[in-house]
Amino acid sequence: MINKLFIYIQVLIFALSACNQKKDDPQPNSGGSDGYAIISIAPLKGKVGEEIVITTNQIENVSKIIFNGVETAPHAITNTEIKVNIPEYATRTGKIVLEVEDKDLKAESSEDFTVEYPANQLAHIGGKTRFGATGFTIGTKLYMGLGNATNDFWEYDTETNAWKQIADFPGGARSFATSFVINNKGYVGTGKFQRSSPSAPIWYTDLWEYDPSIDQWTKKADFPGTARTSAVGFSIAGKGYIGTGDANDGSSNLGAQEDFWSYDPTTDQWTRIANFGGRYVKGAVSFVIDSKAYVGTGNNGMQGFWQYDPATDQWTKKADFGGGKRSGAIGFTSNNKGYIGLGGNAGETGYKQDIWQYDPTTDQWTKVADFEGGARSWATAFSVGNKVYIGSGFGQSLTSANYTSKKDFWAYKF
Incomplete structure (x- = not known):
């Protein structure tokens, strides 16, 4: 009996010890x-x-x-x-x-x-990383697509901070297209699709209209100038404008251009207007203030800046961009001031992250910020009310020394 009790106690002690060990x-x-x-x-x-x-x-x-x-x-x-x-x-x-x-x-x-992201960093852009994208603003919605030889397009709701994929751009994959907005419809055209060697790239002259109310693209009259990439586009008083850029006639690269054209959506026709005042340029940027367009920078090292008045069809030289020579920058308007930032200069190492403000009343430039997302070129910028949105582009990775395309998205107030 004593032996059995001893064995029972030993088993109990072993079980309790095992439980305590497992717990620890x-x-x-x-x-x-x-x-x-x-x-x-x-x-x-x-x-x-x-x-x-x-x-x-x-x-x-x-x-x-x-x-x-x-x-x-x-x-x-x-x-x-x-x-x-x-x-x-x-x-x-x-x-x-x-x-x-x-x-x-x-x-x-x-x-x-x-x-932990900064407070002004928003939801990442839909789809893949990209640079050389294009975009436009309709109401409180932003539209971005193409770049990195893709044809997808995305809508960003500034009120919900959410991206939604919309109908693919039917003109085909491409980068460095240009765009403008007329009567709540977006227009996208030109650009280049860089095919893998040894195939030659495809240069475009087409123009497409996007209607957000039905999520549909419609083919419009081709841009009548030479096929090109890295042009500038803007709209004033119901007309769209495309000009400058890097052109190709189908057999050879013609380089930077100076021609400018206006598009009337009511007749679906293009009209040649005065050549750009800064002559031949590619990779420039533009913005519009009080029914006048401003175009400048470009060509891997230019800082010239010009104003276009569609009422007189004349270009007027303005103060050179204050941030120095560059191309592949961004341009936008906020509170009746113009802004140019980011980009790069072929004669320098790396890219820029500065943002400069232009006051048309004084014809002066002032540096106002450094972009928190880091130095980059070929990004995309939008403005809605008193907010500015900047994203995509090509710049240094935050996790390595490599340069890479981007899909981050940021909001600022200027």
């Missing part, structure tokens, strides 16, 4: 396939580019980390510790998933990770 062991953050699990993530929030450490319950050669929906790769694995930088374009909150492809293993965090 570190518990996985979340289970995964075949027992593979995340033990901890430190820290649980951070900014893009910052390093975090993920600890797992077993040593594995992790091939992929899905970070709030965005795929990236670790830069260091030491035993069960995995070091990774927070990637660009991850959503603000979400799960972290580890994948070991050669063993078909997967582990997901039980807690959400938070990416």
Whole structure:
């Protein structure tokens, strides 16, 4: 009897000891396939580019980390510790998933990770990263598409901070097209599709009208000038304008151009107007203030700036752009002031991130800000009311030394 009681006590002690040991062991953050699990993530929030450490319950050669929906790769694995930088374009909150492809293993965090974005950084642009895109504003909605030889188009609602894909641009994939708005309809045309070598690129003269009320594109009269890319476009008093740019006649590249044309949507006809006052230019920018257009910069190193008055069909020289020579910049209007920023100069290393304000009453330029998204060229800018929206482009990655196309989106008040 005593022996049986002794055995019973020994079993009870062993069971209690095992329970206590299990309780003291570190518990996985979340289970995964075949027992593979995340033990901890430190820290649980951070900014893009910052390093975090993920600890797992077993040593594995992790091939992929899905970070709030965005795929990236670790830069260091030491035993069960995995070091990774927070990637660009991850959503603000979400799960972290580890994948070991050669063993078909997967582990997901039980807690959400938070990416800390600046207050004025908005929802990422829909679709892929892009530069050389084009866009226009209708009411409180922004429309952006093309770039990086794509033909998709997206609508951004400034009131809900949400992107929605709309009908694809039917004219074909291209970059460096131009656009303008007349009577709540967007117009997109020209541009170039750079095919893989040895195929020659396609240069365009077409013009398409977008009606947001029915989400439909309609072909309009072709631009009558030579096919071109990197032109400027704007609209004044019910007419659209396209001019300058880098042209090709189908057999050879003609380089920068000076011709300008106006488009009347009521007759679907184009009319030749006065040549650009700054002569031959490509990669310039434009904005409109009080029914006058302003065009400047371009050609990988120009800072000339001109005003166009459609009432007299004349160009007038204005003060040179204050930020120095550049092309591939952005131009926009806000509160009756014009702005030019970003871009680059072929004679300098890297790109620009400065933004300059032009006052037409004094004909003077003033630097007003540096773009928080970083230096870049061929971005896209919009204005709605007293807010300005800037995004896309080609610039340095926030997680490496490489230069890459972008899909971030920012709001400013000037």
